[in-house]
Amino acid sequence: MRIIETAGVTPHRVATNDELANYMDTNDDWIRSRTGIRERHVAESETTAGMASDVARKLLQRSGKTGADINFIVVATMSPDYQTPAVANLVQAAIGADFASACDLDAACAGFVYAMDYAAGILARQPDTMGMVIGSEVLSREIDWHDRGTAVLFGDGAAGVLVEGTGDNPPSRLRSFGESGLELTAGGAANHSPFSQLPDLPPDFTMNGREIYKFATTTVASELTAFLDQNELAVADVDHFLFHQANARIIEEVGHRLGIKPEQTPINITHYGNTSAASIPLLLNDLAEAGKITRGETLLLCGFGGGLNVAQLLIKY
Amino acid sequence: MRIIETAGVTPHRVATNDELANYMDTNDDWIRSRTGIRERHVAESETTAGMASDVARKLLQRSGKTGADINFIVVATMSPDYQTPAVANLVQAAIGADFASACDLDAACAGFVYAMDYAAGILARQPDTMGMVIGSEVLSREIDWHDRGTAVLFGDGAAGVLVEGTGDNPPSRLRSFGESGLELTAGGAANHSPFSQLPDLPPDFTMNGREIYKFATTTVASELTAFLDQNELAVADVDHFLFHQANARIIEEVGHRLGIKPEQTPINITHYGNTSAASIPLLLNDLAEAGKITRGETLLLCGFGGGLNVAQLLIKY
Numbered sequence: 001m002r003i004i005e006t007a008g009v010t011p012h013r014v015a016t017n018d019e020l021a022n023y024m025d026t027n028d029d030w031i032r033s034r035t036g037i038r039e040r041h042v043a044e045s046e047t048t049a050g051m052a053s054d055v056a057r058k059l060l061q062r063s064g065k066t067g068a069d070i071n072f073i074v075v076a077t078m079s080p081d082y083q084t085p086a087v088a089n090l091v092q093a094a095i096g097a098d099f100a101s102a103c104d105l106d107a108a109c110a111g112f113v114y115a116m117d118y119a120a121g122i123l124a125r126q127p128d129t130m131g132m133v134i135g136s137e138v139l140s141r142e143i144d145w146h147d148r149g150t151a152v153l154f155g156d157g158a159a160g161v162l163v164e165g166t167g168d169n170p171p172s173r174l175r176s177f178g179e180s181g182l183e184l185t186a187g188g189a190a191n192h193s194p195f196s197q198l199p200d201l202p203p204d205f206t207m208n209g210r211e212i213y214k215f216a217t218t219t220v221a222s223e224l225t226a227f228l229d230q231n232e233l234a235v236a237d238v239d240h241f242l243f244h245q246a247n248a249r250i251i252e253e254v255g256h257r258l259g260i261k262p263e264q265t266p267i268n269i270t271h272y273g274n275t276s277a278a279s280i281p282l283l284l285n286d287l288a289e290a291g292k293i294t295r296g297e298t299l300l301l302c303g304f305g306g307g308l309n310v311a312q313l314l315i316k317y
Numbered sequence: 318m319r320i321i322e323t324a325g326v327t328p329h330r331v332a333t334n335d336e337l338a339n340y341m342d343t344n345d346d347w348i349r350s351r352t353g354i355r356e357r358h359v360a361e362s363e364t365t366a367g368m369a370s371d372v373a374r375k376l377l378q379r380s381g382k383t384g385a386d387i388n389f390i391v392v393a394t395m396s397p398d399y400q401t402p403a404v405a406n407l408v409q410a411a412i413g414a415d416f417a418s419a420c421d422l423d424a425a426c427a428g429f430v431y432a433m434d435y436a437a438g439i440l441a442r443q444p445d446t447m448g449m450v451i452g453s454e455v456l457s458r459e460i461d462w463h464d465r466g467t468a469v470l471f472g473d474g475a476a477g478v479l480v481e482g483t484g485d486n487p488p489s490r491l492r493s494f495g496e497s498g499l500e501l502t503a504g505g506a507a508n509h510s511p512f513s514q515l516p517d518l519p520p521d522f523t524m525n526g527r528e529i530y531k532f533a534t535t536t537v538a539s540e541l542t543a544f545l546d547q548n549e550l551a552v553a554d555v556d557h558f559l560f561h562q563a564n565a566r567i568i569e570e571v572g573h574r575l576g577i578k579p580e581q582t583p584i585n586i587t588h589y590g591n592t593s594a595a596s597i598p599l600l601l602n603d604l605a606e607a608g609k610i611t612r613g614e615t616l617l618l619c620g621f622g623g624g625l626n627v628a629q630l631l632i633k634y
Contacts (some may be wrong), residue, residue, distance in 0.1 A: 013512060023511065042512040073493070081518060083395040083459065083504025084425035084623030085495060093495030101491030102624065103424035103431045108401035114420045125486050140510040142400065156380030169442050174418030176390070178402060187400025192506065193457040194340065195330060195359040201398060203507060287390015306401030307419065317601060 001120050002166045003317060004065075004130065004193060007058035008159030008285035009051050010041040010272065017152070024148040031152045036226075036248025040273030042140045042157030048079055049087045051158035052136035053094035059132055059162040060095060067096035072131030074118050075104045076111030076277035078306065079137045087136060100131070108186075109244050110304025111277035116301065116313050117172045119163055127165035134160030134185060135277030142186045144204035153247070154205070155273030159281035170315045173227040177308040180215060183208040184306045215308055216250045221257045223310040231314060235260050238314075239297035240287070243271040244304055245279040255283060264291065276305070293317055318337050318437050319483045320634060321382075321447065324375035325476030325487030325602035327589065329359035334469070341465040342522050348469045355567025357590030359457045365396055366404045368475035369453035370411035376449055376479040377412060384413035389448030391435050392421045393594035395503060395623065396455045398460030404453060417448070425503075426561045427491075428452060428594035432619065434489045436480055437630070444482035451477030452594030455527035459503045461521035470564070471522070472590030474564045481544025487632045490544040494625040497532060500525040501623045532625055536572045540627040541619060548631060552577050555606070555631075556614035561621055562586040562596040583609065593622070610634055 017028035032035055034212055043051075052075050060066060075088040088102035105113040112135040119133045136158035143151050188201025228235065243251045248267050254263045268283050275282060280301055287293045287313045295317055303311045334357045337531035348354055361367075369392050377383060392405040405419035424431040429452040436450045438611065448527035460468050505518025558581055560568045567586050572582045585603050592599060597618055604610045612634055618629045 015512065042510065044512055044514045047515070048506075049509070072491075078400040079506065080423070080504075081506055082502050084502060085498030086423050086425070086624055089493050089495035089498045089624040089626065091495070092493040093498060097493070100493055101431070101434075101628070102493035102495060102626070103422055103491075105420055105422050106397070106400060106403050106444060107420035108403070111420070112610060114418070117418075118435050118438060121435060121442055124441040138506075138510075140512055141506055141508040143509060145509065145511055174389075174420075176406050176409040176414070176417055176419035178408070180408035181402030181406045181410060185399050185401060187397075189365075189396065189398055189458055191456075191458040192460060192462065192521060193359065193455075194462055195332065195361055195457055197361045198364070252595055268521060279576070307403055307406040309406065309419070 001123050001163050001170050001315060004162040004164055005059050005062040006064060006161050006285040007055045008282045008286045009054045010157040011043045011046040012043045013042050014039050015042045020152055023145045024151060026148040026152055027133050034249065035153060036269050037273045038270050041157055043138045043156045048077055048081050048136045048138045049090035052087050052091045052134045055134050055158050055160045056091045056095045056132055057272050059160065063162050068098060070097040070100045070131055071129035072122050073097060073100050073102040074115040074133050076115040076135045077104055077137055078106055078108045078111065078276055079139055079142055080104055106309055107309050108313065109246060109276045110303035110307060110309035110311035112280045113301050113303035113311035113313050114174060117174060120170050123165035124169060127167050130162065130164035132160055132162055134158060135281050137276045137278050139276055142204055149207040149209055150207050153274050155275050157272055157275040157278045157282055159285050161281060171231050171312055172313040173230060174311040175223060177219065183211045198215055216246060216304055217253045219256050220304045220310055225256055227312045237298060238300045240299050241265045242280050242283050242299055242301045244302065245283060246274050246305060318440050318487050318632060321479040321481055322376050322379040323478050323602040323605045324372045324379060324584050325599045326371045327474040328360045328363040330359050330361045331356050332359045337469055340462045341467040341468060343469055351566065352470060354590045355587050358474055358501050360455045360473045365394055365398050365453045365455045366407035369404050369408045369451045372451050372475045373408045373412045373449055376477065380479050385415060386413040387417045387448055388446035389439050390414060390417050390419040391432040391450050392597045394421055394434040394454055395423050395425045395428065395593055396459055413615050423628050424628065425624055426563060426593045427620035427624060427626035427628035430618050430620035430628035431491060431517060433630050434491060434518055437487050440482035441486060444484050447479060447481035449477055449479055450474060454593045456593055458522055466526055466535050467522040467524050470591050471571045472592050474589055474592040474595045474599055476602050478598060488548050489630040491628040492540060494536065497625050500528045506627050533563060533621055534570045537621045537627055538571050539574055544629045554615060555617045557610060558582050558617045558619060559597050559600050560619050562600060563591050563622060581627055597631045
């Protein structure tokens with residue numbers, strides 16, 4: 001599997017930490033020192049499908065391909081506009097990808113890596129095809145804007161890659177830790193059934209911050225070690241670790257535990273916040289646009305978060 | 318890819334057509350003659366994750382496997398309990414599948430076939446593994462129970478399969494028709510963002526029944542023909558066509574157009590209604606439990622619906 005092109009888009013509107021202090025008892029110092037976040041983009045008129053479609057159009061422009069060249073579209077999202085049509089279906093229509101499959105995949109903040117793994121499976125069976133893997137999120141609509149424990153963390157955005165088959169089989173390691181799944185919830189279903197005896201589930205983010213921080217630092221570190229061992233790789237064999245941008249402190253802590261050099265773990269959460277499934281491709285695209293990664297590098301993508309999940313995939317850029 | 322076992326569960330509560338007449342202006346004759354549905358199961362205390370977990374437990378019981386044997390869990394759903402944790406994460410925890418990946422996939426009524434295609438990709442890369450593909454839906458919570466154009470059609474339930482790698486590559490054909498995506502919507506996102514300038518999207522099913530019926534009879538028929546041609550198969554080479562159970566009349570019409578014998582197109586919508594991603598595995602499990610399919614048969618799974626999508630996969634049972 002080869003990454004042909006990358007692209008990213010964010011909503012026009014930026015909300016700074018200071019602005020969030022209008023909605024809840026928080027401040028810039030607190031947010032920056034604990035998360036590394038200064039500002040995030042928030043959707044005004046942008047939608048999950050609209051941003052994903054803009055990413056798809058950019059991928060076509062940058063690669064010189066047309067919609068008819070695209071065989072599959074997988075959108076990773078935990079904030080789809082609808083349960084049906086899927087975001088991917090609307091992307092397919094937007095770019096005229098008349099011969100493409102299209103579906104959404106949800107593994108929350110690990111969603112992009114799961115979707116890349118799905119793409120690797122498609123390309124293993126049909127090596128002569130190409131497709132798009134896109135993460136797109138409007139998390140701002142799943143947030144309780146008075147809960148300073150969650151609202152300051154997240155942002156909206158979309159990014160993705162155009163990939164094609166090469167006959168290789170990129171190693172991956174995807175693990176679920178569902179026993180802790182309810183420590184981080186979002187998008188609980190509303191219920192309009194007269195037959196139901198159940199209450200509505202909480203629609204907005206709920207998070208046991210302490211447990212999630214512990215998970216993100218300890219389990220992500222042990223999963224990383226296991227994945228490197230499984231592939232007989234040392235930390236130095238990986239050029240860049242592209243971590244899900246949940247919190248700069250988590251990435252620094254995991255890097256410290258494994259002896260990864262700071263320059264191997266790029267961080268761009270400062271201007272985006274946690275964009276869930278969009279964060280890794282946004283980071284990849286920022287690095288590619290800035291010329292900070294070069295062809296031939298070994299990249300380790302590491303998504304982690306809601307589920308709980310840790311998902312990793314190795315790919316030559 | 319080989320199907321080791323099948324299993325299905327439905328909510329305890331049954332709602333007959335006559336009962337639905339209490340909520341809207343409809344009646345048993347109208348529903349039966351136009352759809353073939355007599356009754357459907359509706360969730361009272363059942364959840365999407367709870368039913369999916371019951372399916373997973375049955376799959377383990379029937380196969381003699383344990384949670385530790387399971388390498389992946391893919392749940393197809395358009396009615397997840399949460400956006401995170403995914404239904405699959407809660408299934409993973411319920412059965413102690415400590416070494417499994419877990420994610421949800423959304424392609425609405427074509428979701429189970431998309432998820433089987435995902436599984437085929439995993440097994441192409443890792444043939445010595447096994448996993449679960451489950452469709453689970455609580456559609457009753459996404460229904461406007463006063464809209465007789467949609468409310469009479471749907472039902473709740475879950476079913477799935479345990480699959481393992483065999484080194485083969487089951488042919489599939491997945492196509493998206495997103496330009497008609499908004500003819501059938503469900504689960505439109507609520508919006509709690511103070512930054513948003515957009516209205517809430519409709520939470521309940523909306524459907525242009527005439528357009529969807531036309532799509533389901535014409536495009537499904539042409540996609541089926543293309544898939545058979547692509548595999549150099551005649552209609553008679555397929556032992557059973559397992560159609561998504563959207564409407565008995567659609568299945569009869571498509572069968573008629575292609576010259577498929579009625580005994581090749583089993584229908585069980587009578588007692589379930591349209592259960593979206595759960596319908597094909599519910600049908601497969603009913604047939605398996607009744608001894609109406611035998612090992613070695615060629616099955617063509619055909620999912621179609623919201624997206625819009627038509628997804629097909631050929632598998633030896």
